[in-house]
Amino acid sequence: MDIVTLFPAMFEGPMTQSLLGRARDRGLINVQIHDLRRYSAGDRHRTVDDRPYGGGPGMVLQAEPIYKALKAIKAAGTRDFGGKQKFYVIYMSPQGRVLTQKQALDIAARPWVIVLCGHYEGVDERIMDFVDEEVSIGDYVLTGGELPAMVLAETVLRLIPGVVKEPGSLLEESFQERRLDFPHYTRPSVWRQRRVPAVLLSGNHQAIKAWRSKRAQSATLKKRPDLLSR
Numbered sequence: 001m002d003i004v005t006l007f008p009a010m011f012e013g014p015m016t017q018s019l020l021g022r023a024r025d026r027g028l029i030n031v032q033i034h035d036l037r038r039y040s041a042g043d044r045h046r047t048v049d050d051r052p053y054g055g056g057p058g059m060v061l062q063a064e065p066i067y068k069a070l071k072a073i074k075a076a077g078t079r080d081f082g083g084k085q086k087f088y089v090i091y092m093s094p095q096g097r098v099l100t101q102k103q104a105l106d107i108a109a110r111p112w113v114i115v116l117c118g119h120y121e122g123v124d125e126r127i128m129d130f131v132d133e134e135v136s137i138g139d140y141v142l143t144g145g146e147l148p149a150m151v152l153a154e155t156v157l158r159l160i161p162g163v164v165k166e167p168g169s170l171l172e173e174s175f176q177e178r179r180l181d182f183p184h185y186t187r188p189s190v191w192r193q194r195r196v197p198a199v200l201l202s203g204n205h206q207a208i209k210a211w212r213s214k215r216a217q218s219a220t221l222k223k224r225p226d227l228l229s230r
């Protein structure tokens with residue numbers, strides 16, 4: 001995954017710590033962060049934005065630096081993959097399709113994804129000719145595409161085989177089967193007068209499975225009934 005951003009340093013924590021950091025160290029995922037300013041026209045301020053035509057507040061990211069960044073990433077990747085690589089370009093945008101687990105699975109199956117983070121008022125619309133999909137993380141507006149790109153990266157990359165140590169846990173997670181996850185408990189079995197459900201201590205795997213399935217269903221009915229009717 002290649003991420004194009006005005007703020008590469010923002011990715012240092014999420015991409016080097018925890019699950020993604022370990023997966024990167026083990027060579028399971030390849031995430032490259034690209035500074036959009038590297039592709040500026042080369043002026044002293046490394047400008048990549050300008051005022052909007054038609055007036056109004058804010059600035060707009062220019063098409064040319066983004067085009068040059070995409071071209072450079074594609075050229076480098078095409079060399080790596082013998083000229084056969086098909087890139088999928090995603091623009092993080094509040095106007096995109098709101099990210100779901102199903103969509104994350106589709107994106108995870110793509111061999112190479114380039115993620116573009118917008119800023120200010122967004123990007124020059126003409127760059128959309130080079131974008132395959134706009135992805136939103138929800139119906140609200142953030143200042144830039146960096147946090148949304150991190151959400152997308154984590155959601156997608158943890159689905160790559162080997163990244164999550166126990167693949168079984170992915171299958172049981174919320175949204176995998178149009179239902180939420182079942183409740184989890186850990187030691188101690190009694191905590192401040194609250195007991196772990198007895199079935200979980202019974203060692204009866206069939207009974208545990210049935211209990212979990214029932215509880216997953218009731219959690220979905222209570223918290224997200226829309227998932228069942230979809």
Ligand code: SAM
Nearest residue numbers: 092093094118121122136137141142144145148
């Ligand atoms: N003027 C744009 C609009 O109203 O549709 C909003 C621009 S927003 C301030 C700046 C950038 O943040 C966007 O270009 C996009 O990359 C990112 N962004 C903001 N909210 C987002 C969201 N909910 N999902 C994904 N990206 C978002």
